[in-house]
Each structure stands twice: as C-alpha cells, then as structure tokens.
Amino acid sequence: MPSKRLSVVVTRRLPEVVETRLSELFNAKLRDSDEPMSREDLVAAMQSADVLVPTLTDRIDAGMIGQAGPDLKLIANYGAGVDHIDVDTARTNGIMVSNTPGVVxxxxxxxxxxxxxxxxxxxxxxxxxxxxxxxxxxxxxxxxxxxxxxxxxxxxxxxxxxxxxxxxxxxxxxxxxxxxxxxxxxxxxxxxxxxxxxxxxxxxxxxxxxxxxxxxxxxxxxxxxxxxxxxxxxxxxxxxxxxxxxxxxxxxxxxxxxxxxxxxxxxxxxxxxxxxxxxxxxxxxxxLPHMGSATQEGRVEMGEKVIINIKTFDDGHRPPDMVVPAML
CATH class of the missing domain: 3.40.50.720 (NAD(P)-binding Rossmann-like Domain)
Known part of the structure; x- marks a missing residue:
C-alpha cells in the first residue's frame, strides 16, 4: 500500500516549474492569489499541514507556532533569511526549519x-x-x-x-x-x-x-x-x-x-x-522594491532547494539546509 503523501502548504505563488514539481511529489496546496496570507490563514495552514513553505512576508511568531497542528514537523522557508520565523520556539516544539542559502x-x-x-x-x-x-x-x-x-x-x-x-x-x-x-x-x-x-x-x-x-x-x-x-x-x-x-x-x-x-x-x-x-x-x-534576488534563475533554484529539503525530510533524514542555533 503506497505511503500517504506529505501535505505541503505553500503561502505565496512560486515559479510555475516549482509549483508543478511540488504537486508531482507531494499533496501540495498552492495559492491562486499572490497576496500574502493573513495571520488566521497561516495558523489554519499550520494546523493542517505536514510542511509549511512560507516566504519572508509571512511572520511566524511563537503564538502561531503554539497553535500548530501535531503533524507540522517542517517549515521549509522559501528564502535564505529566517528572521521572520521564531526558530527557537519552532525547535522547542519539535518543528524543524530549513532555508535556501547561497542561491541569491x-x-x-x-x-x-x-x-x-x-x-x-x-x-x-x-x-x-x-x-x-x-x-x-x-x-x-x-x-x-x-x-x-x-x-x-x-x-x-x-x-x-x-x-x-x-x-x-x-x-x-x-x-x-x-x-x-x-x-x-x-x-x-x-x-x-x-x-x-x-x-x-x-x-x-x-x-x-x-x-x-x-x-x-x-x-x-x-x-x-x-x-x-x-x-x-x-x-x-x-x-x-x-x-x-x-x-x-x-x-x-x-x-x-x-x-x-x-x-x-x-x-x-x-x-x-x-x-x-x-x-x-x-x-x-x-x-527598489526588494529586487535584489529577483531573477528567474534564482527563484527557480530557491524552489529546487525547498523541494530537496522537503524530500530529504520525507525520506526520514535531516534536511540539508536545516537552520541551527549557531547560524542565527
């Protein structure tokens, strides 16, 4: 009997090739709109997902992490910076955080x-x-x-x-x-x-x-x-x-x-x-409107890193880009 596919919630629109690959590999919930999720929607996503894929526009604080569902075990950030995520609280609650370093x-x-x-x-x-x-x-x-x-x-x-x-x-x-x-x-x-x-x-x-x-x-x-x-x-x-x-x-x-x-x-x-x-x-x-990393190539590479982190986690291993306290 095939194993249950990971439930992955993506908070923003990503390049089409990245969204397609996420859908092929996981039970991915993608956005039709590119507007940032509200706090309430983010909490709802964290209560239902195995993996959350946020971006720098999604501030995930201790209060939100405290409301996360029992299945949420990985926050696979789409981006290198993680100052919008309370990494310490996530780790305390048994949730790993990964990022996409080096791409941009x-x-x-x-x-x-x-x-x-x-x-x-x-x-x-x-x-x-x-x-x-x-x-x-x-x-x-x-x-x-x-x-x-x-x-x-x-x-x-x-x-x-x-x-x-x-x-x-x-x-x-x-x-x-x-x-x-x-x-x-x-x-x-x-x-x-x-x-x-x-x-x-x-x-x-x-x-x-x-x-x-x-x-x-x-x-x-x-x-x-x-x-x-x-x-x-x-x-x-x-x-x-x-x-x-x-x-x-x-x-x-x-x-x-x-x-x-x-x-x-x-x-x-x-x-x-x-x-x-x-x-x-x-x-x-x-x-400029935060364009520093805005190239097609860079955005796709970021998505590929997110996918590798999730796939490695799904295979029972530590994501290669897991954020650890020494990095903060």
Whole structure:
C-alpha cells in the first residue's frame, strides 16, 4: 500500500516549474492569489499541514507556532533569511526549519553594484529627464556624478554575498575593506585584496561607499545607528540590499536631508514596504522594491532547494539546509 503523501502548504505563488514539481511529489496546496496570507490563514495552514513553505512576508511568531497542528514537523522557508520565523520556539516544539542559502548570492551582488552605479552616476535622474521630455541636450556639466574606480568600499558582513560584492568591486577598481564577526582566512583576504577592520566605527569613518550585507539579528538591529552614521563622510554613499532593520532609517533620512550623506541605494526598508516616505522625494536616493534576488534563475533554484529539503525530510533524514542555533 503506497505511503500517504506529505501535505505541503505553500503561502505565496512560486515559479510555475516549482509549483508543478511540488504537486508531482507531494499533496501540495498552492495559492491562486499572490497576496500574502493573513495571520488566521497561516495558523489554519499550520494546523493542517505536514510542511509549511512560507516566504519572508509571512511572520511566524511563537503564538502561531503554539497553535500548530501535531503533524507540522517542517517549515521549509522559501528564502535564505529566517528572521521572520521564531526558530527557537519552532525547535522547542519539535518543528524543524530549513532555508535556501547561497542561491541569491550572485544576483544580490549584481544589484549592489547596480545601486552603486545608480546613485553615483545619477542614473534615475537621467532616466526621469528622458522620460519626461525635459532633456535639452548634452552639457559639459549636466548630470555630473562620480566614478567608482579608486573609491574605498566598506562591506559590512563578509559572507557569501559580501565576498561576491568584493569580487565585483575589485573589477571596478575599488579598494575593498570589510568588517565581519569573524576575520576571513588570510588566503581569502588575499584573493579579494580586502582589508579587515576590527572596529566598525573606524571603518565607516573612512569609506566612500558602505555596503550592508549582514543579516538582521538582535545583535545587528540598528548596527548603523545615528551615532555611527554620523561618523561617515558627507561625500559617502550607503547601499543596503540586506535588511532594513540594520540601519536606523530615520537617522539616515535626516542626514541625507542635511547633506551629511551624499546618497543612498536601497532595496530594503526598516518600516513597511516603502520605508520613510521622505526617501521618495530625494534625487540622491535610489529605491527598489526588494529586487535584489529577483531573477528567474534564482527563484527557480530557491524552489529546487525547498523541494530537496522537503524530500530529504520525507525520506526520514535531516534536511540539508536545516537552520541551527549557531547560524542565527
């Protein structure tokens, strides 16, 4: 007699090829709508499923985990970040959590460089002038920006994405500096021609561009607070493709308005989908709707990792991408 297929609830629309494969392998409940599930719907899903496949838009807290049904044994997150899931409570309740690390590394690093160029070369301003029909022709002083070559880049968080950013920055002729919880091995530093700063304060005070590439944890919340942001040079640019909570966004807005920062390139925000409304009116700020990992290839690879994690669990083994406390 064939064994019962796992009940898998997916909270958002995924690429069609991923949804098709999930349906072939499991008893998958897919979404017709791409709207985020309500809290009540998430709880209902957790009460009926063996496996839940959430995304970063689904905040799963201790109260919701406490209402989970007895069959829920795996939360297979579609994405690398898990700060929206109370992993400790899940583990206490016998629920494993897995993620999809490493998939979005190259795509996100590409976007970091795109934002750097967007801000320093004033690309959105030029685009707006062309689309509005206001451009009157070339001028020796029109839309003057600055070149990336020769600038000091400070990378906050030298994991997979940080190192991918460093490789790209070197190709642009930038000087690579970094701050990380742990210093890289000498051979890794040499390969990236990267300079390590034990003191974050000292690094940010000397950088021309600061790229945020660390996760959001209790220890990184407002790591770039008002005091630390004040250390930056007025000519410096800040790029964030990681998590909005790492930066005190209101303090950054005040500095941008006062000319104490030259610009910002943002793909993530501290409060809500768009962050501080004043950011929208600043010509020296490039804002994107969390597009850092948005490639067809990346989204499919994320789905493939989710499927491997679920299939391995279904076979009675530990998911290869299980999140453990040491990772948080």
């Amino acid at each position: 590394t190259e795509d996100t690093a590409d976007m970091v460089l795109a934002l750097m160029l967007g801000v320093t070369r004033r690309i959105p301003e030029g685009l707006a002038a062309m689309q509005s029909g206001e451009w009157q022709g070339w001028s020796p002083t029109g839309f003057l920006g600055g070149r990336l070559g020769g600038r000091r880049l400070g990378i906050l968080g030298m994991g997979r994405i940080g190192q991918a950013v460093a490789r790209r920055a070197r190709a642009f002729g930038m000087q690579v500096h970094y701050h990380n919880r742990r210093r890289l091995r000498p051979e890794a530093e040499d390969a990236l021609d990267a300079t390590y700063w034990e003191s974050l304060d000292q690094m940010v005070a000397r950088m021309d561009v600061l790229s945020v590439n660390c996760p959001h944890t209790p220890s990184t919340f407002h790591l770039l607070n008002a005091r630390r942001l004040k250390l930056m040079k007025p000519s410096a640019v800040i790029i964030n493709t990681s998590r909005g909570e790492v930066i005190d966004e209101n303090a950054m807005v005040r500095m941008l308005k006062a000319g104490e920062l030259a610009g910002a390139g943002l793909d993530v925000y501290e409060h809500g989908l768009r962050g501080n409304p004043e950011l929208c009116n600043m010509p020296n700020v490039v804002m």
